[in-house]
Amino acid sequence: MLHTNTFGNLKYVLPALLVYTAFVLLPIMASIVLGFTEWGGIGMPKFVGFANYVALFSDPMFFKALRNTAVLMVFYVALPLCIGLALAVAISNIRPGERMALRMLYFMPYVMPSAVLGIIWRWLYNPIFGPLNQVLRAVGLGALALPWLGDFNFALPAVGMVATWYYLGFCMAIFMAGLQRIDASLFEAAALEGASGRQTFRYITLPSLLPEIRIVLLLTVIASIKSYDLVFTMTRGGPANETLVANLYMYQLGFELNRYGYASAVAVIGAIFILVVNGIVHRVLPTDGDNA
């Protein structure tokens, strides 16, 4: 039974709150504090003020990681959103049985842990044993059989394409749910008025799906800034940091070079980026309530 005072109700949420505090809030606070220290993992951390942040903004490797993260946003956000939207519209207009089969097929990669997908795709991209290059050679396109994940130009797009493949089914499923929410009479009225398919999409489907687009943007932008697992399992940031992303850089600094203070500063900056980008998305795109 609910109490009238807040403290009386606290006991109902206390177990979850304790777990959340122990595994989320305290680590976040610890990261913020560590960001102002120099700490090698053993001994006492040494307070250094904003030195880590000053060093970070003159660290070319950090900027390279940010640039790569930005490039990956195309593959994590833009491509899945566009392809997912196109697929959702296309699949919504076919027979229910086929629709369900295609929806399941496109969504299936999202069910798998992305780290596992990274390992599988590393093999698919393998220039000697991988089927991709074997097929290219078999059809006479041996010149295109590149060392994908070892190539300075193609490593990042190769990783990015896996992210696109991973997220497009998820985006499609969200958009398909959104399409079911749109009042069918709008489409009927448009048809009666002689609107073309393109006009119907431009003036009815797209505006009606803005809440879903907003959700998809928020989630995929967070995923792109958090990107780590695919890069770690496929390239570990190579060749020569061409696929290094901010989170992997944080891992390397902390767990490989024992610079936990500096790594915490990277984590804090990453969290701030997520908040800022999501804030922009919130402001630019209408909420569900705005649209209703």
Added chain:
Amino acid sequence: MAQDHKSNQPGKANKGEYEVTDMTMKFGFQRAKKRGAGSLMAAALFLALPLSPALAQTLTTWDDYTAPLQTEVITKLNEKFLADHPGVTIERTGRSYDDLILTLKLTLASGEGPIISKANQGAQEMGAMAKQKQLLPVDEYIAKYGWDKLQSDGLLARDRWSDKGEFGVGATYGISTLGEMVGLYYNAKVLKDAGIDNPPATLEELAQDIATLKAKGTVPFMIGTAKGNMSLHMFAAVSQATIGAADRQAYDDLVYGHGGSWNTATNVAAAKQVQDWAAGGDFLDGYQGIAEDDAVQLFVSGKGAFLISGTWHLGEMTGNPDIHFMGVPGGSGVKDSLVVGGVDLAWTITANAKDKATQDLAGEYLNYMVSDEAAAAWATAGYLPAAALKADTVKVPALLGDALAVWNTANAANSLGHYPDWASPTMYKTMTDNLAILLAGGETPEAFVAAIDQDYQAYMAAPK
């Protein structure tokens, strides 16, 4: 470590990061327990007897022997140790190299963890733990058991750290079981098919052989640089092969952090050599996209004439009887060329060994792990023991025989070199990143050498 060159490197050099990561095995008294009434009676009798301190002790050990064959050997060795120490219990945890270096320091810092552990010799691991008094010196046991007679001083020096944080001097914090070398694997059949009867004795002969192999359409070098370690080993091996044992002091000083410069004609020439090989099509096509494991697999299957890597692949290479091992040939006129190598992760005693009895028991364990008996067990399984092997008592695979010959020669001539990435905590990454650029033709050999020297000088200038 045996599978790796136990550098400061973040990633495993050549074994799966995804294999066995954590397994705890218990031996000894617990293992010997019998079920039923008999065990109850035995337990009652056991409890009624006064126990000596040694009988009540449990040794918690962490090691990196996670490959099936390694696990088999260490299990047998532990069982034998326990048979000689009734009442002692071993709680063993086997961890992959990555897991071990990730967890050991932090666990010891929290006051938990093993009494005995394998530890990487670099500044980041053993150096940091020695500085924080998380490891205990083992000099007492070196004197007591005569380990300095089993292994050369050059090998033991790799476990020394001074109170000021200097590498190679001061107290000794561990001792290794296995030796490692980077050398030239060659496939005699592939060479013979190309009309080459003998392996190259000099770099010049190697160049001739490469030209011959290419003319016959054979891949001269099998290599995979996706993880960077093979290119690092190749560069290091070629570079050190041009340094004679008599002239090694400058290189020793560099790696032991005594100062110096990487910007040498030797290093520039070695960088140019590997760049020329890459540019000349002497590597497997697509080498940038495959890792060391793939390259070794291809080499064992008969693809490629040469492969430069370490003795941690001896076991896999045994699968092809045409494969042999030798030191990377040096330049003509170089006597006793340095052979890149060292020892696997060292056995250490941690500060968790609080009392003298526990420390002494741990010392006994280390002594057994470097004994003739342990060396024979490892050699029989195809691994290269750090201690000189009594060859007449152990039947070793032919390929290990090749490696033992190189090892014994290198130790006798004081020509066992170093992993260059030990020189600074960031050197592995600096070298592998820049080698990828070098091989792709993105920088000159001079720029490559300047980059690694810059890394080193920054480390030397930083407070220790």
